[in-house]
Amino acid sequence: MTGLLDVPLTPAHLRGAVEVERTPRGGLLPHRLPAWARTRLPDPQLLMVEAQPSGVRLALRTAATVLELETRATKRVYVGMPPRPDGVYEVVVGGEVVASGSVGGGDVLTVDLGAGTMTPSDGGTGVVRFAGLPGGPGGTGGVRDLEVWLPHDEQTELVALRADAPVEAAPPDGRRRWLHHGSSISHGSNAATPTGTWPAVAAALADVDLLNLGFGGSALLDPSTARTMRDLPADVISVKLGINLVNLDLMRLRALGPAVHGFLDVLRDGHPTTPLLVVSSIYCGIHEETPGPSVPDAEAAREGRLRFVAAGDPAEVAQGRLTLEVVREQLAAVVAQRSVDDPHLAYLDGTVLYGVADAERLPLPDGLHPDAATHRLIGERFAAAAFGVGGPLA
Known part of the structure; x- marks a missing residue:
């Protein structure tokens, strides 16, 4: 959207991932198992779920009150079952969820439990937009740390991040x-x-x-x-x-x-x-x-x-x-x-x-x-x- 800054995403912006893959399409795909382990565990079920970013989040330091995250999601469709809800993205500031949203479209993985098959099909990217985010405390120029939690059950390739103020990776917070x-x-x-x-x-x-x-x-x-x-x-x-x-x-x-x-x-x-x-x-x-x-x-x-x-x-x-x-x-x-x-x-x-x-x-x-x-x-x-x-x- 006009007026927003492009933020070059790097693995340093992510927490909760074991490894981050740069995809052939230029996005970032968080993994929860390293590449060497994935080659030793070639089970389609495991390879599907380890790439679903449960607990993975963007950790950002910024004064931005508007964020746009463009992603390519992989949705699961189960044969004979009602559609699953889209995965949820949540913005957390100071331990509180202050905004949430979803991304439509994306790739589709059709799962047939009876036949034991998984069939992928390609789709496009989508955007989730968060506006009116609370600013930081007075005297800091509005800068504060925030997290964007990715959907826990939906593979999520990060394509682009845009914001209305500069964004950098939040430093380690010192927690255990x-x-x-x-x-x-x-x-x-x-x-x-x-x-x-x-x-x-x-x-x-x-x-x-x-x-x-x-x-x-x-x-x-x-x-x-x-x-x-x-x-x-x-x-x-x-x-x-x-x-x-x-x-x-x-x-x-x-x-x-x-x-x-x-x-x-x-x-x-x-x-x-x-x-x-x-x-x-x-x-x-x-x-x-x-x-x-x-x-x-x-x-x-x-x-x-x-x-x-x-x-x-x-x-x-x-x-x-x-x-x-x-x-x-x-x-x-x-x-x-x-x-x-x-x-x-x-x-x-x-x-x-x-x-x-x-x-x-x-x-x-x-x-x-x-x-x-x-x-x-x-x-x-x-x-x-x-x-x-x-x-x-x-």
Whole structure:
């Protein structure tokens, strides 16, 4: 728009990304796994979700009251399901959300859950505009630090930034770095906004700098994820494990304990004394006593709704099939064994964050993922349990 300044975007403007790719089209694409890890994990689901910028935000220092951000979004369309809402961008000043908006259009990824396919198609760019942003305190010329949080569940290539005043990258704010890894719930599935995912809620309450490696459908004890976390700076670390191991029917009991030990061993190679919290799954009724895999509910699909059911046989738990109850028991045992020699390691039962009583009051809409209100509840409880006085990450 006439009168706005072009701001050359660089990786220095971004927080919450592990790596930033300069695309062939000249934009910036935030990644939450480095390129070497992506080559070792060529799963289409993981490659899709690691490029969705959950927890990634532009960190800017400026007096601007008008910002225009041009992006190329990748929207997901599920065959037979209603259209998904556009991803949300939020401007945060002084810890408060002061503006929000969305970008229409963009590329489209058509997902057929029944066939297990993902089909991309190209689209154009779009612009989200924020006007009337609050200025800085008196005596500073209106300059203040602000963040623009990117959509947590929509791949976002940054094309251009324009403003009505000069913009520079905000300097580090000195907060402790919280490195977190988890499943789609940690990624933010069914949260309404990027600051409304439970890790973002917890980070705001605890006043820590979030680096969110929550990957939808992909908290699978992958060695490359552990190596990535090993090599990243962190003041506190948490890993939330369980649901994807069960709902993908990934492994059997014999493999689980050694795989968890191996994941934690790699983390400790790079962070030998960093406070490390192992968190099990929140309550999920379909998989508490029934193994995976999770499959779409055919009856709900006929009604245009997405809901999941457990397709495993509870009788096969005796032969080593995993349920959430089994995984929680194993995680607690691994942490109990290791904590004898590792005083900085702790365990948190995920049902403390969301349990049976909560499920009766705030049921998971699709059988797997919490809604926006439940994300906030989980974030508040995690902040108190993990970062509160006497907590393992305090």
